[in-house]
Amino acid sequence: xxxxxxxxxxxxxxxxxxxxxxxxxxxxxxxxxxxxxxxxxxxxxxxxxxxxxxxxxxxxxxxxxxxxxxxxxxxxxxxxxxxxxxxxxxxxxxxxxxxxxxxxxxxxxxxxxxxxxxxxxxxxxxxxxxxxxxxxxxxxxxxxxxxxxxxxxxxxxxxxxxxxxxxxxxxxxxxxxxxxxxxxxxxxxxxxxxxxxxxxxxxxxxxxxxxxxxxxxxxxxxxxxxxxxxxxxxxxxxxxxxxxxxxxxxxxxxxxxxxxxxxxxxxxxxxxxxxxxxxxxxxxxxxxxxxxxxxxxxxxxxxxxxxxxxxxxxxxxxxxxxxxxxxxxxxxxxxxxxxxxxxxxxxxxxxxxxxxxxxxxxxxxxxxxxxxxxxxxxxxxxxxxxxxxxxxxxxxxxxxxxxxxxxxxxxxxxxxxxxxxxxxxxxxxxxxxxxxxx
Amino acid sequence: xxxxxxxxxxxxxxxxxxxxxxxxxxxxxxxxxxxxxxxxxxxxxxxxxxxxxxxxxxxxxxxxxxxxxxxxxxxxxxxxxxxxxxxxxxxxxxxxxxxxxxxxxxxxxxxxxxxxxxxxxxxxxxxxxxxxxxxxxxxxxxxxxxxxxxxxxxxxxxxxxxxxxxxxxxxxxxxxxxxxxxxxxxxxxxxxxxxxxxxxxxxxxxxxxxxxxxxxxxxxxxxxxxxxxxxxxxxxxxxxxxxxxxxxxxxxxxxxxxxxxxxxxxxxxxxx
Numbered sequence: 001x002x003x004x005x006x007x008x009x010x011x012x013x014x015x016x017x018x019x020x021x022x023x024x025x026x027x028x029x030x031x032x033x034x035x036x037x038x039x040x041x042x043x044x045x046x047x048x049x050x051x052x053x054x055x056x057x058x059x060x061x062x063x064x065x066x067x068x069x070x071x072x073x074x075x076x077x078x079x080x081x082x083x084x085x086x087x088x089x090x091x092x093x094x095x096x097x098x099x100x101x102x103x104x105x106x107x108x109x110x111x112x113x114x115x116x117x118x119x120x121x122x123x124x125x126x127x128x129x130x131x132x133x134x135x136x137x138x139x140x141x142x143x144x145x146x147x148x149x150x151x152x153x154x155x156x157x158x159x160x161x162x163x164x165x166x167x168x169x170x171x172x173x174x175x176x177x178x179x180x181x182x183x184x185x186x187x188x189x190x191x192x193x194x195x196x197x198x199x200x201x202x203x204x205x206x207x208x209x210x211x212x213x214x215x216x217x218x219x220x221x222x223x224x225x226x227x228x229x230x231x232x233x234x235x236x237x238x239x240x241x242x243x244x245x246x247x248x249x250x251x252x253x254x255x256x257x258x259x260x261x262x263x264x265x266x267x268x269x270x271x272x273x274x275x276x277x278x279x280x281x282x283x284x285x286x287x288x289x290x291x292x293x294x295x296x297x298x299x300x301x302x303x304x305x306x307x308x309x310x311x312x313x314x315x316x317x318x319x320x321x322x323x324x325x326x327x328x329x330x331x332x333x334x335x336x337x338x339x340x341x342x343x344x345x346x347x348x349x350x351x352x353x354x355x356x357x358x359x360x361x362x363x364x365x366x367x368x369x370x371x372x373x374x375x376x377x378x379x380x381x382x383x384x385x386x387x388x389x390x391x392x393x394x395x396x397x398x399x400x401x402x403x404x405x406x407x408x409x410x411x412x413x414x415x416x417x418x419x420x421x422x423x424x425x426x427x428x429x430x431x432x433x434x435x436x437x438x
Numbered sequence: 439x440x441x442x443x444x445x446x447x448x449x450x451x452x453x454x455x456x457x458x459x460x461x462x463x464x465x466x467x468x469x470x471x472x473x474x475x476x477x478x479x480x481x482x483x484x485x486x487x488x489x490x491x492x493x494x495x496x497x498x499x500x501x502x503x504x505x506x507x508x509x510x511x512x513x514x515x516x517x518x519x520x521x522x523x524x525x526x527x528x529x530x531x532x533x534x535x536x537x538x539x540x541x542x543x544x545x546x547x548x549x550x551x552x553x554x555x556x557x558x559x560x561x562x563x564x565x566x567x568x569x570x571x572x573x574x575x576x577x578x579x580x581x582x583x584x585x586x587x588x589x590x591x592x593x594x595x596x597x598x599x600x601x602x603x604x605x606x607x608x609x610x611x612x613x614x615x616x617x618x619x620x621x622x623x624x625x626x627x628x629x630x631x632x633x634x635x636x637x638x639x640x641x642x643x644x645x646x647x648x649x650x651x652x653x654x655x656x657x658x659x660x661x662x663x664x665x666x667x668x669x670x671x672x673x674x675x676x677x678x679x680x681x682x683x684x685x686x687x688x689x690x691x692x693x694x695x696x697x698x699x700x701x702x703x704x705x706x707x708x709x710x
Contacts, residue, residue: 039660042657045660047651048653053648081648107613251553260570261640272642274642369642371644373644378646394621394625419670422614
């Protein structure tokens with residue numbers, strides 16, 4: 001295909017010549033490009049594990065100098081796996097894989113119609129060859145029970161086995177594309193976000209994580225009816241369970257215990273148990289009335305205004321305590337500590353009312369992870385196909401046996417395999433024994 | 439001290455003994471020594487298996503019952519076991535004393551590190567909620583069989599690079615051994631990564647989160663994919679392919695140890 005440059009009528013803007021397209025095609029379909037891209041993806045991924053990803057500028061600056069951080073930012077090394085050039089490399093890789101595989105696959109399909117018995121010279125050059133004396137093809141063919149008859153001619157026959165093995169590579173390549181497409185669907189149409197719920201709380205939306213950062217409605221409401229954490233004697237967490245009600249139009253439609261490894265799936269939304277936390281709950285006795293206040297909780301009655309401001313696990317080594325703010329008689333704000341374990345500091349009179357800290361309880365809340373990923377089934381299918389393809393590639397290999405009648409001598413048996421030559425040699429030796437040939 | 443720990447300490451010494459057994463074979467060149475070494479290897483493997491089962495049973499007696507695949511100590515022991523299993527199941531093609539000797543040496547290294555290093559916690563620990571899943575067994579099993587197969591490929595590559603005359607199997611055999619082990623390791627590593635991804639989907643809510651362990655297993659996978667393409671699509675041979683195999687194994691080791699000790703992430707169970 002020679003380019004006809006003189007044909008270009010308009011100056012300065014020659015029409016794209018076929019040579020250019022050829023070059024692009026050649027570039028995209030080369031194994032060298034595949035190897036280069038894979039190496040590039042692997043090496044840049046290493047950077048993505050050595051440099052902390054998606055951290056705050058302050059975190060980076062505590063590790064690196066200003067100029068190093070500037071370089072990291074410029075190259076996008078603070079978020080390698082979502083950077084434009086990484087996505088571009090993967091896209092180019094997908095194109096490359098298609099351009100590498102598709103023509104070869106088509107050629108393979110076509111070649112099935114073009115099976116030919118090689119000429120005598122090629123047959124003679126085959127390493128695995130033997131002559132069965134004084135027999136005809138029909139007598140010999142019975143030995144090759146596990147072979148498929150690919151072609152029957154006058155005086156010759158082509159037998160095949162393990163043809164599926166030739167398609168394995170294409171299955172694997174297709175499944176990689178499927179997995180990436182599934183990932184793309186997920187990142188375009190899905191979202192993920194954390195959802196914390198205290199006991200009794202109801203939520204019906206989640207703030208999506210990442211650059212999307214928008215509020216997503218779940219399509220239903222979730223109410224935490226109970227949350228339990230259990231621990232091993234060693235103090236390690238054993239189990240966290242969130243009992244939730246799925247609510248639609250104010251009515252509970254489903255109840256479920258969400259555990260780690262046992263998420264809730266409802267209307268395409270998955271809800272996972274991911275963490276838990278606790279808030280202190282202060283139990284006061286205010287003038288004989290029992291009052292429970294969380295951190296920041298306010299109590300108001302007539303002139304008495306007080307607020308549980310801050311919790312400390314240990315106040316000057318006197319044990320846990322809470323800082324309470326209140327308004328004095330003269331209107332001035334005042335703060336003082338209530339310490340649970342020190343009797344003298346547990347009780348105090350404020351505006352004539354006795355305020356006593358009776359207990360500090362822990363109130364657990366659950367940390368759920370919400371995700372919606374419409375691409376996950378494409379990914380699962382890709383996983384299944386890649387494993388199937390790899391198994392086929394492992395257990396099947398293609399080999400061919402040619403049977404050619406040699407007049408007055410017998411049948412010439414010759415075999416070839418492109419892969420697993422050692423294994424085929426062993427098989428051929430066994431066949432030779434059964435054929436009784438030399 | 440548990441019975442399993444004692445059995446596994448004995449197994450460690452047996453691997454040392456096997457290593458010396460091979461040396462005796464190379465000095466004496468007697469086939470009887472080699473037969474004896476193989477019998478000893480079977481016994482060692484049997485005891486190794488017994489040690490793992492004993493630990494499993496003991497974990498039930500501590501009422502935390504789980505397969506011994508959950509912390510760094512257990513993974514080291516299991517890696518040693520997988521190497522033995524690989525050597526034994528590849529016996530037909532792997533009857534090269536030099537290879538079994540080095541395989542025993544690697545197993546000895548892992549077992550010794552697990553048994554005698556004070557930084558490795560040998561206690562049977564209860565499973566934290568994230569690990570309480572049946573995916574644990576298939577995920578760890580496939581990954582470590584892959585790691586073991588890659589160790590064999592590494593040894594074959596190492597021998598062809600150093601080219602020790604007389605005691606070394608022929609070059610073609612080494613090459614075949616090299617790519618055959620990768621042919622086993624690659625699907626196993628794929629299965630390991632995929633089972634891990636499915637598990638992560640159910641446990642963490644995302645099948646892939648670019649966690650250092652995930653990313654490094656992918657890097658390792660890419661290196662071996664490169665190996666297979668260089669071998670089959672480009673016809674690479676000899677020193678070049680051996681070098682790729684060495685790089686691949688370095689990546690395996692980093693995936694296993696480096697990520698635990700140097701990088702931290704979601705997948706930090708192995709570090710304890």
